[in-house]
Amino acid sequence: MSDPVLSIRNLCVEIPTRAGIVRPVDSVSYDIAAGEILGVVGESGAGKSMAGNAVIGLLNPPARIASGEIWLNGKRIDTLKGDAMRRLCGKHIGMVFQDPLTSLNPLLSIGDQLTETMLTHLDISREDARKRAIAALEEVGIPGAAERIDSYPHEFSGGMRQRVVIALALCAEPSLVIADEPTTALDVSVQAQIIALLKRLCRNRGTAVMLITHDMGVIAEAADRVAVMYAGRLAELGSVRDVLTAPRHPYTHGLMASTPLASAGQPRLHQIEGAMPRLTAIPEGCPFNPRCERAADKCRQAPAPRIVDGQAACWFPRVAEEAS
């Protein structure tokens, strides 16, 4: 395999609070290759969005990258500041936000927002930018793109606006797209279309995608590999097939067991006892140990092992035969 587009190594994000320093992202490492979609799943507060924001340099102060490295196309980017980071955003990293209703500026036409982004990053004329904007809108499936380019965001439906947002994120042809819950705010019927669109566009261009979601269905449908996050740490990393059908980490297993499947006639959904710990009160050892059926003394004392691809951060991972 060629060098990954994005490579995160031992990333730690810290927020100083009155109660002490909390780590919403703790020693997270993963790679994303060109044309690959990495699904990042976890509950709210598991640190999945925070890691995405760290990559694109949009952490809200006082949150900051405390340690670790982020490499994009062989260049270290976590140390970049100010204008150098700005040039990277949009041009090399695109981002799609959760709520398409609020991520477009209501007072500028979508054509203005597209051409503005292209003119910032690409050395092209205004006319060319407009032509490319129309092409970009056609590509994301906006019907009558040439007529609608001067429309304002409020004239589009939620699903259409998310298509516009995707066109905006991709218009300067970045090599990495971070999609932060791109379908959460959308109608269920539109979700699948948006995921399919994102998948198709990125496959065609060989764009690497970090798809942040809490929806296992979205992961199953779109992702090639999955990173499961729990309390700011990586719980499991592996191919979608492995992680979804034969989860090694007890947390992933619990998550899968609590996902409704249309085919299986489960009478009651599984529930993981307890709740994810607050960041100020992460237990010693493995953060999942108070909720884990398999927890032993070792789990309460030693931090869970560091993992590479295809592993679970667990002292007693489930083996394939156990998989239900």
Next chain:
Amino acid sequence: MLAYIIRRVAQSALVLLVVGLAAFSMFRFVGDPVENMLGQERTAADIERLREQLGLDQNFVVQYYKFLEGAVQGNFGVSYRQGRPVAEILIERAPATLELAAVSGVLAILFGIALGVFTAIRRDGWVANGIMSASLIGVSLPTFLIGILLIYIFSVELGWLPSFGRGETVQVGNWSTGFLTSSGLKALVLPSITLGLYQMTLIMRLVRSEMLEVLRQDYIRFARARGLRSRAINFRHALKNTMVPVITVIGLQVGSIIAFAIITETVFQWPGVGLLFINAVQFVDIPVMAAYLMLISVMFVSINLIVDMLYFLIDPRLRLDRAGGH
């Protein structure tokens, strides 16, 4: 949109009609001007003659109708005190007030918006914090005190600027302007700062808080994620989104700049309509007071009308909603 404009114009006309009634009521309820005009040694015949001359012997409705008829034609009767048509006096005085208000308004808007944006973007910097603290002075000190302080510092102590009057003016048609002479411009400095300071600090504080609010919005994050330059983000994306509430307040404040000119004009003995009004109040010169009231309300109403039109230019969502019609 046209229907909306027509409706707004009709509403404005109604407002003016009501203000007209209030202005006119003064004739009936604020003392008897005839007493004042004739002084101690008067005869009953004198009083009767003057009443007839001024039309005060007719009944209320007829007088109101005549007042409105005159007002529409710009005829507000004859000043009790000066014995000249009120319209003539107002036209003579209006340029002074309008020039003063225009300079103050422009200063307040330009500096208010610029400082508001600056203090929002550099919100943790010590310069911005200093400006914010200083702005409290503008908000809390009364206008007359600021005027007197400025006169003390710049006229009495430093002797740089005149403390009263308009300086030399040049007559351009009916308009006497102070913009064309250096003494006229110098004379404008202190009064316009005095008049505009409160509005400037108000606009600045409003722009700042609106900017801070807008800068937190998702579309600003998205604009940053797209790598737009901070100048484009701050001005094209953020400032434009703060403009609807800011323009509303600017509209109201420009109106009150003209109205508050009374105080500033008194402090600086500025020969404008405000000073005219104060003198008219002292003498119960009701035609002048009524005309002044009408003039101010016409300005308020027109400024509000302009503000409503500006909303359309700024916010495309209003264009759609309103064009759909109710």
